[in-house]
Every structure is written in structure tokens, then in C-alpha cells.
Amino acid sequence: MSASASSRRPRLIALAAAVAAVAATGAPAVTAVSAVAAPAAPATAQVKPVPASAGHAMLLSAAAPLSTSDCQAKYQHDCYGPTQYQAAYDTAPLYNQGIDGSGRTIVIVDAFGSPTIQHDLEVFDKQYGLADTQVQVQKWGSVPAFDPKNKDMTSWAGETTLDVEYAHAMAPGAKIVLVETGVSETEGTQGFPEMMDAIKDVAAKGTGDIVSLSLGATEDTFAEQAKKAGDYHLLNNLRYGLKAANDKDITVLSASGDAGATDKMLDGKTSYTKREVGWPASDPLVTGVGGTRLYLDDQGNRLSPDEVWNDGDGSAAGGGLSRVFNRPAFQNGVSGVTGNHRAVPDISLSASPAGGAWIYSSYDPAHTGWDIIGGTSQATPMFAGIVALADQAAGHRLGNINAALYQLAESQSDDNPHGIVDVTSGDNSTSKVTGFSATEGFDMASGWGTVDGYQFVKSLAGRDDL
Template sequence: MRRTRPLLAAACSLALATAGALSLGFSTAGTTAATAVAATGGKTAAAVEVRPDLHQVPGASFADPPTTAQCESSYQIACYGARQVEEAYGLPQLYQRGYQGQGQTIVIVDAFGSQTIRGDLAVFDKAYGLPDPQLSIIQPAGKVVYQDDWAGETTLDVEYAHAIAPKAKIVLVETPTDETEGTAGFPEIVKAEEYVIKHHLGGVISQSFSATEETFPSKGSLLGLRSAYIDAARAGVTVLAASGDNGATSQQLDGTDLYTYPVVGWPSSDPLVTGIGGTQLHLDAAGNHTTPDSAWSGSGGGVSSVFSRPWYQDGVRADTGGSRGVPDVSMSGACDGAVDVYQSSAGKPGRWELICGTSEATPEFAGIVALAEQYGHHRLGLINPALYRMSATKAPGVVPVTSGNNTATFTQGGKTYTVQGYSAKAGYSLVTGVGTVWAPSFVPELARAAR
């Protein structure tokens, strides 16, 4: 998630600890810098740097894709490669039946993009035996000046959307400004996404960014940026957005301090967008589950202060009250279970790094949507009504997540705060939505339900 300003990135770190809740501590030396702590199921782990665009384990740099055993030995956290993630969601069963995303296009929107993404993706594909996709790069909102500090988000998004739907086309939409908090960056994003929709460039749009609702100057200023999502709904385009990586809270306008009460981010809170939360996978070296998925303590979730409850959430009103609830569904995002990503920069050799967050979960779910589009031979459009119908009828492809929570405890300005979050449970919760997915069942179910 891009949730901190670039100038603060070097000071930010996320540490995995034994606490049962997401805990964020702040240093007051110079500029306040955020430190986050995520639950790891009883293990003490290495620090994870909060960069402008993602969470990354500092110093974790490998010449070859690291194994889970290597990560557990060196950094006390699990890490997973593309094939393990595929296996975890049962995707090989779909691939063997010919469903790999052929004929579908995933649109990925990222600030600044990456000038090395084509070469990085080629290395990633070779390492995991993946086919090279048709990758198009466009800049419809203006010329982009590449920034290495932001390239990791693009790399993560492209590589893991591709890992889930290996034969889907990818359109990378690079925008010329960053989106931190408030309206910054969103006018260019809206322009770029309207271009994508007008020119029919893809059936699903993946957005690994958000801004806390309270950081917008007014409710009207936020609502005035919704045109792309309105256009997408009319055009039958599915729009996804990451729910955030700070549990039940999120950044204030300075991009560093946290709200001391529950908040959520937009656009994941938009009723026309599918909010994607994060889970923690527990896998062996082959990608088999050793225990069921649990909620990631960093998974953004709660109720909107801007949008009222949409009709498709009427069945979960006990959780959402009269407000829009976030997220809608979840996939892998925990830092104890970070994914292997290959990244280089201009003039520097590439290395394998460990990255995590709902920025991971969102492009992964975009791949799932592309597979469902292929299966159903049609675009899915707004899938939220289908997700809640599938959950209500206990569709086999919707996997309940019943452990974990997103309570946030942090120190700020010399005081310690706890923002009470939400516990995962069968059915709907404000930490993982309706749950996670078992792709061999979920893909055909979604294709049939989203008509």
C-alpha cells in the first residue's frame, strides 16, 4: 500500500512480533515516522520496511528466489514463491482445464510505474516457468518521470497478477503523480482510468492504493472523484482496491500519524469498488496448507464515514450497521508469508526481495477475476452483489476465515493507543470480508453469479 510520503520512507519500518494485534510505534526524532507490528502466530521476526508503496523486508536480498526454509531461518518469517501461492488457491486444477486467463486483460494502475518492469517480469517468469504475457504500458494522464522508490509496487502488482492468471494480457497504466492522502494523485488516476474504460482496454482494474476518507477536504471532494467508478459500473468493468495495511486505523493527512479511532480508506470503501483485504497463508514448501488461513492483523477494515450501506450488504447489516463495510473479500497479504518478487533498477542488478500487504492481495484477486471472465465468456462488472450471494448460500468456493483480528495498538506523541478492530468469523467480518477463495470452485461460481 502506498501510505507514506517518499521523504519519510527511509525512517519507516514494520516489525513482526508476537503481539496478537497490529501495533504501530512512532519515533519522534525529527519527523515522526511510523513503525508497524503484525501478529505472526508466536514468532519473533525481522523488521519490515514501510516504503512509499509497499512493505518490504530490509536486507532480504537474494540472487535466486528464496525458499520458505531460508526465510524462516534468516528472517523468522515465512516467504512464498509464485508456485506456492498458486497451489494454495488450487489454481493448477484450473490451469489443467485450460483456464489461465487467455483472452482476458488485467489493467493495473500505478503511480510512476517502473522503467525495468519488462526485464524484471521476464526473470520472474523464467524462475517459475511462467509464460511471458503480452504487457502493454501506457501513460494516458501525462508523461511519467520514473522513481525507483515507487517501482516496487508496480513490480509486485504485475508479477502477482501474472502469477495468478499467467496467460492474461496486462495493461500497466502509469500515472505521473503519487497518491498519498487526501486528493493528491487522484485527479490523474481518474483521468487514466476513464481513458481505460472509454477505450475498452480491460475487464478488471487493480488499484493497490487508497487514502483515508477523513483526509479529504470534504465529503464532496471525495464524491467528485468517483466518475471513473461510475463509468466502470456502466461499462461492466470490475474495479478492485486494496483495503489498507494498518488494521482498523489508517494515516492522517501528514501520511505518518494514525487516527486514534477506527477509519477506512477510499476507494476500497466505494460501493462501486470491491475492497480487498489480507489473510495469512500457512503453507509447506509445496504450497499445501498446514493450517487454515487466518486474518492478517494489518488488513484494513471497518465501516465508511462517507457511504451508507449498499443494498448488497443488507444481509450483513449486523456487522456494518447503516454504513458501507470494508473489505469484501481477501487473499494473501501477511508479512509472515511475504511473496518473492524480482526487482531491478536502472543501472543496478536485480535481486529477489520479500514484499507483503494488501497491495499483494489486490492484483492476486484481479487474476482470479480474469479467470472467471474467461470461464464465463463475459465481463463480470460490479461483483459485490455476487460475492454476498455466494457467501449467503455458502458457496464452496468462498472459504471462511475464522481466526485473527485487525486491532491496532500504537504509540504516538508519547502516548499509547489501541484502536479496537474486528475479529474474523464465518460469514462476513470487517477484517476479511466474506472470506477468501478456493479457485477451482470460486471461479465458476463467480462467473455464474456475476451476470
Template sequence: MTPQSTSGRLVAGLAAAALLAAGAAIAIGTAAPAHGGPARSTLVGGTLASGAPPAILSRGVISTLDIAPAPTAPRDRGGARTMRGTATPPAGPVVPVPPSQCPRLYNTTGCYGPPQINHAYGLDRLHRRGLTGKGRTIAIPICFHNPHLRKNVATYSRHWGLPPANLEVMQYGKVPTADPGDPGQAACAAEAAVDVQSVHAIAPAAKIIVVETGTDQTGGTVGLDELIGAIGWVTRHRKVDAVTASWGAFEANFPEQSGREGDYRLLTRLRGPLKAAHRRGTTLIASSGNRGPTGPNLAGTAFYTHPSVAWPASDPLVTAVGGTRVHLTDTGVRTAPDQVWDDEGGVATGAGPSAVFGRPAYQARLTSVVGERRGSVDVALNGSGKAREWFFSSYNPIAGQQPGWIRVAGTSIAAPKLAGIVALAAQKAGRPVGDIHRVLYSAPGSARLGLTDLTTGTNTANGVTGFQARRGYDLPSGVGTVRDAGRLVNALAH
């Protein structure tokens, strides 16, 4: 299959995508072959009666994990809610302001840009030494086509003094343009802009490939299988150092769709492209989600009353990235230790034990924490709604904000950061660094790896008891967060 450019003809009028934050479920329909070719139009792990797809497939719903809702507005002294931070935007154009001005303007304790984030993680020092990701490639699979992506990234780059992005857009299948009036499709388009800008700020010279996905072979749905298939496809056609994914489905969605408790074959039969990309030496990265230890059912009407983690983040082949809250000055200096992103009105970092995968070898010494299961997450970076970051997007699904400069939270701004760090390590090594679990788990929380341990916070949310931060490895923050990216890059490069 030959890669298509964005100049190719697009197909419109397909089913909507929806935010997981709004309780949406995911379409799981067709098997994505390991070689990365187009998916076949057959139901995975089941038989279609009279050729009719189940309701979840006919709806064609996708979950993008991570654009968290905006904070509530401040109140005046009389108790009335002010206009700032509500569905009514503040007067005048929104432009990035230093974090010290955010409490007054946006009722949040921080709204950070690359100057603060890069200084906090020690990335600015690497950039000054010439480690910028030059010669390395990051791929971002995402649903729908964003026709404004290049202009949005250019606006972001000019504002923050970044070089123009080395951006390529490819299409896997027939890809419709996102409808700005559809919240789910707008979420996909905004996610593309956010992910690209996140990577570009960390690795400004790296090549970024956005792989847009569209309909399945029946022409009716946009599904998880297309997104997973795109990973195998792009890593087959391009030399890719890392793939970052800010979307997924909760493990509990799969047996619910199959109608058989404990049946995860709908999930495991989708793993072929991940296995193929992993064999090619690509570092696989995914965000862990924003709903704490659980997630919504397929109908989006209720949360599961038991823990459930997001996949592909929970896959042992994937590095799962959770969310923290940073406390930074206008120059990026920490004023307090980072903490686990805990409950902010139903949003918190995703984390917990996998119901699908057993404990991998790299977690062999962590039985006291993970038991016999794969523990997710592996590492954590900023994602809290109280430590939002600035991005520029012509699409915006976030209530209370308008297209343009938006303040975004969620683990989807954390996962691309790690992909950027991997690009810096690959530049230093002169080769892909591949699976990074062995390095991360060699010394959890160790300053030798440029990490710092998180010991405060829990991801309890939505009526389900979560997991507490503790000394050493823990489920909501993994091996910790980045304190000195230079040391982490050195470790990954060796």
C-alpha cells in the same frame, strides 16, 4: 486523447511519492471527469486564495498502500542482532528459496512463490485445464514510469516457468521516470512490478495493461485524481475486464484537507471515472491498506485515533481486498487454517466501516456487523508479513532488502490475485463478469463458492481497536478467503 507508448518523451523532476507505510498523505487536487479524459486543473470542492494551492497539493505526495516493512532480524544466542533482515543485506545474491528455508535465512515463517500460492488456492488445477486468462484484460494504474518493468517481469516469468507476459504500457498525461533514490517514487515503480507479477502468476495468458500516471495539468503534482482518471480513461480506450489498484487515501484525509469535519466532497467528486468504468462492465478491485483500522494524517505525523478505511477500496462500486496469513508447505499444502492478518508491529490488514458510504444492497443482510455503513473488506487473500511472497524488481523501497528478488507483503499482493481470478472467470464466461459483489455475498464463507470462513484474528493496530474475525461475514476478512478457485470461477462465470 490518444494513448501514449512508453517511447514517448517523459518529464522528470516532479514532486516525490511516498509510502503510506511511512505515514505519507495523498495529493487530492483536480477533478477526474467521468469520461476518462485529462483532469482539469481546478481544486475540487474549494476555492484557491490568490491562486496558490494548499500545502498538500504543492508537495505533490502520493500514497501507495502496500509494500509492508521487512521483518526484524533474528538474534543470536548472545542477544546481538544478526545481519540477516536488517539494512545490511545477506552476503551473496538473493534468490528465491522454498518457504522451509525462510526462517533460517530471512526470519520469516514463509516466503512463497507461485507454486505454493497457486496450489493453495486451487489455481494450478485451473491452469492445467486451460483456464489461464486467455483473451481477457487486466488494467493496473500506477504512478510514475518504471523503465525496467518488462525486464523485471521477464525475469520473474522465466524463473517460475511462466509464459512471457502479454504486457502493454500506456501513459496517462506526462509521466516522469521514477527516481530510484526517492523512496516514494521507488515504491511506485516497485509496486508496478509487484502488481504485474501478481496478476501474471494467477492469469498467465491474460493481457496486462499498466497505465502510468504523472503530473496534473499544472505540471506540478502527481495525485489521486490522475490515478482515478486513468481508470476511466483506460476502460474507455480498451476492453478491460478488471482494474486492480494498490493505492489510495484514507477517508479521514479528505475532510482534513477541506478543513471541514465530515465533509467528503473532495472524495465523492472524484468518483466519476469509477462510475463510468463500472457502467462499462469492468470489475473494480482495490487493496484495503496495511495499517489496521486507521491511517496517518495528512502531515504523516500521527495516526488518526479513530477508525478510517482506505478509498477507493471503501467505495461500494469496488471490491475491497484485505489480507490474510497462509501457512503452507514447500508444495503449497496448508498446515493450519488461514487467519486474518493481524498486528505485526503496526501493520495489519485494513478494514472497517466507511464514514462516507451507506450500506449497499449487497450487504443488506449484514446489519448486525456493518450497521448502516458500507463494510470494507469484501474478501481477503494472502498479505501477511509472516507469509511474504517473492517478486523481482530493479527498484526496492523495503529496508533490509536490495533490488532484485525481494520478499513482499501487504494487501497490494492480495488485490491483484483477485483480478487474476476475475480474468479466469471472464475467460470461462466468454465475457466480462462485471461487479462481483452479488456472487460473493450470496453465500459468505461457503464451500459452494470455493470460499472458506476465517474465524481468528483482528486488525487492531496503531492504538486503535480493530475488528475481530467471527463466523460468517466480518470486516477484516469479508466473506472469507479462497479455498477452491475452480468453484469461485464457476460461480463468477454464471
């Protein structure tokens, strides 16, 4: 999850021996679109965000998704679908009681979006027996026409597809609002002001309960942009969207990053040789979502405990200490781990492409079908879906859940479970930077670990009766 003020185009990694079986698709269904006028970006426009899924797509263009056992036999690789994730995160007992996110709205913010998102979601839903939903698309400002030959646009379209399909997979009854922003390819043009303006507008209009951000920029790239070490005023000037959401009790989630304990410099190519974390995940107003590696069978049963995502190729779960934010009050109970600084992530879900998620897309005519993808931008919309279930169960927005999350983790016991499942193996060392190891309790590789969705939703919503 890195950033650049220049025209950095995230790469996609093709899976060796992949079979390019292209699926035929019909014309995309009409998506409800509402244009929203955006104010001009501030004169001090900042670092340009990139999607956290960049570099984590296994390009197959398969005609249909394979089972996990077939993926293992054919590609020596795991692959999972939404029904397996629902089983792994134990959400069926909630669905059986009508807790499916109904009456709640997840807002997904992505640059450019995808012109085929409604059609692609419907294909995805049909494959996995999910109920269809109408994606409401809002264009924030001037969003250019989609160009499938533009790699920046197709990277964000892949991110959009992942975000929408897996938020819906975990909360099939929730409304999905996709806010598209018009980040261009022009040198020096930035994307964060538009995104923060869009979130501020969502807060003002009350159009969402949860905001899911599968994107970010390394904290120190803001100091690079300011041309002064330790100068983070450019970052701090962008917090207004998060503050507006917080004031309206909107939960904001953000991916903790996909480069382990470090990340890229402003050029988008060179990795820092020191520990780094990304913003907005590092913001105390945001719940930072990290990544795990799941080992599931075809039905979604765990074959072994979850580990911290680290594929050993420079791709690993982001986590560490903020240089910008002091330790917030909700982390006082883990001050022995965090010291005086904000630590991320707070919680983790599936992110490893080695045990990746099937998505369907048709935004690129030259590459249509089913692909496998991962990254903390998979974990983030999935957790957004789980929070939507909790919002529905509670009967109201839960807002910034960090204080409640830490209280639940610190107070649970075998006799008083709250659905926090510790992750105790793996680390996020990568790119020659020593990271953090998973330990019992809170750590900076997985946060508090992961969740049992059923028990977590019950506890977060205060619904012992479920």
C-alpha cells in the same frame, strides 16, 4: 494505505540479517509503450494516493529466491512464490482446462511505474516456469523520467513490480496493461484526478476487463483537505472514474489498507486514534480486498487455517465502516454487522510480509535482485488474476462482482460450495485502536474470508461443468 498532500515518501523496512547478494541482470527488454494525452487535473485536486505496499518490503537483494524451509532456517521468516500461491488457492484444475485468463485484460494503475518491468517479469517467469507475456505500458499524461534516487518513484516501482508479477502469476494467460500516471513530488500536487481520468479512458476505449488498484487514502484525509469534519465532497468528486468503469461492466478492485482498523492522517505520519477505512476500497462500486496470513509448506500446502493479517508492528489488514457511504444493497444480508454503513473488506487474500511473496526487480541499480514483500497490494492483484479466470470461464466481463460475491457467500453450504472459505481467527487491532475480530461468516477483519480459486471461479462464472 495512507495519503498525504505533501511529499510523503513511504519507507521500506529492511529485514534484519538479510544478505545483500546482488543478482546480475542484463539490459531490460523493450516494453510496448503508448502515450496517452490526459486532460488537465481539476482545480480542486485532491489527496495524493500512496501505494499500499509502502513499508512492507523485506529488502534482501537475493541472487535467487529461497524455499520456505530455507527462509525459516535462515531468517526465521516465511517466504512464498507463485507456484505455492497457485496451490494454496487451488487454481491448477482451472489451468488444466485452459482457464488461465486468456482473452482477458487486467489493468494495473500505478504512479511512475517501473522502467524495467518487462525485463523483471521475464526473470520472474523464468524462475517459476511461467509463460512470458508482453506488458503494455500506457503513460497517462506527462510521466517524468524515472529517477532511482527518488524514493517516491522507487516505492511506486516496487508496487508496480508486485502488482504486475502477481496478477500474472494467478492469471498467466491474461493480458497486462500497466497505466503509469505522473504524480510529482511538488507540494500540493495530487494524484487521484489523473488516476480517475486514466480509468475513465480505459472504460471509454474498452481496453480492460479488471482494474486493480493497490493504493488508497484514508476517507477522513479528504475531510482534512476540505478543512471541515464530515465534508467528503472532494472524495465524491473523484468517483467519476469508478462510475465509468461500472457502466462498462469493468470489475474494479482496491486494497483495503495495511494499517489495520485505522490509518494515517493527512500529514502521512500521524495515525488516527479512531477507526478508519480507505477509499477507493470503501466505495460500493469497488470490491475491497483485505489481507490474510498464510502458513504454507514448500509445495503450497496449508499447515494451518488462514488468519487475519496482523503482524503486531502496526501492519495489519485494513477493515471497518465507511463514514462516506451508506450500506449498499449487496450488504443488506449482513446488516447486523455493518449497520447502516458500507463495510470493508469484501474478501481477503495473502498479505502478511511475515509470509511474504518473492518479487524480482532491477529498476534501482543499487538494489537489484529478489525481495520479499506483502500488504493488501499483494492480495489485490492476485484476486484480479482470479477474477480474470472467472471472466474467461464466463465468456464475458463480470463487472462489479459485489452482489454476486455476497449471494454466493450467503447461499453456499457443505452440499452447495461456492469457494468462499471462512477466516475465523485473528483481528486487525493496531496502533492502539481496537479493531475487528474474525468471526464465522462476514466480518470487518476479513470480509467473507478467502477463496478456493477453483470452486469460486466455477460458481462466479456459473460454470458447474468445469
